[in-house]
Amino acid sequence: MKHLLAAHDLSLDEAILILDTASQMAATQSREIKKLPTLRGRTVVNLFFEDSTRTRISFETAAKRLSADVINFSAKGSSVSKGESLKDTALTLHAMGADAVVVRHWASGAPYQLAHAGWLDAAVLNAGDGTHAHPTQALLDAFTIRRHLVGRRGGRRGGRHGGAGGDGVGADLKGLRIAIVGDVLHSRVARSNVRLLHTLGAEVTLVAPPTLLPIGIEAWPCATSYDLDETLARWHPDAVMMLRVQRERMSGGAGAFFPSPLEYARRYGLDQRRLALLPEHAIVLHPGPMNRGLEISAAAADSPRSVIVEQVANGVAVRMAALYLLLAGGSSAEGTL
């Protein structure tokens, strides 16, 4: 594998390899000296055509912890605002000798185009494209779920060899139930998570108002529900992932998809009462940034079950793993991941 473009490109073995590599990377991040010399002399370009805080900072941190040189490029304040095409931007990056391009784009498929149009020979990592895919987010969610729910189930430390803290190294997510709640329609995070969690053997139920479920969802490898209370009380999910209501993508304002923010919060928001319906071991995830009071209440976001802050830390480890696996090997490494 030369690129990381979508979660559904990953086979089970590849996904587990990335998660296992990430747990070794996470172990290095608890050291006093966090920097590793692994990607010294490699150049990683962060190419962001859409606003992002945590994904960009996370990729930047990951690349720097591996000693790569990082160049940040955002569409605002660059030649893109003068009308430069994606192709010309890519050719510029090629001429500058980028080894990897981390791209976020508002258009679904832009990373695929960048990887396959022949403009660049760098590895392309998709950091979110339109409403298509966000593979590193899905990987960090799976990593967080595995660490909490599989690592503990399988005993704290797998003997002496659980050096990375017994976070379920080598395991998949078979048998776990994960509810993904909220704005599925606009969410690339939900799409990537459904595919990756399915690959890893978990069961997924999407919970959303009918207006926020995309057409054709019957073909996705998951169940759907319109009723959050019933899903929490009857299906007993091991993890609940709340999605952000993406108001910037709702052209007609929030009113086009649901009557009012308050009604949405009442029916689909995670609050103290719904938190109490969950099994004792269940965890709460959110890809961020959170709309506190809309899809998640402050009490739920700050509860001990919430692993939202840990997701950010795990994001660095997962992105280090992806950069390592795509960049560290020689050119003969293609196809081996």
Next chain:
Amino acid sequence: MSFGTPSVTTVLGAEDIQRAVTRIAHEVVERSKGAADLVLLGIPTRGVPLAQRLAERLAAIDPAFDPATAVGELDVTMYRDDLHRNPTRALGVTHLPAAGIDGKIVVLVDDVLYSGRTIRAALDAISGLGRPRAVRLACLVDRGHRELPIRPDFVGKNLPTSTSERVQVRLTEVDGGADSVSIRGRADDAGRDGAEQ
């Protein structure tokens, strides 16, 4: 000798390896004047069980030495200088004793010492983890052909080889079966079977 098939010469058997590890344990204690402050770090894959075995011998020699708190694993993959030249390697586990390595005497344990590049990577990895009082190197086999100014402190067996040969170490814990050290692809293996140290 047969034509066409690569020859395999067994150089050390299970008992030879056992004796070599016991001797190294005595040398480690002698050199450090006791087993206090010792930390053994095995380099995956086969350095890890070797470090474990060495720790058991050390505990037999000096009861104050506790294998549970003084043995770790050190994965050096991310510090290698040949990552670009090879397909991507899977990462191993790094696991240090809880007390860390600051101020300790670290003994690196590996199976075969060859170019010295793995040990160079290990020294870099150690400097990122702490500041030991001293770092020493124990290996089961030293086959020569160093490419860096690195030498071992404790050697199980010096094995003169040519670069075209391959030294294969098999340990029960990793490979199953009996322990052995063998050389493959040796051009002339007549009369070398059962060689003694």
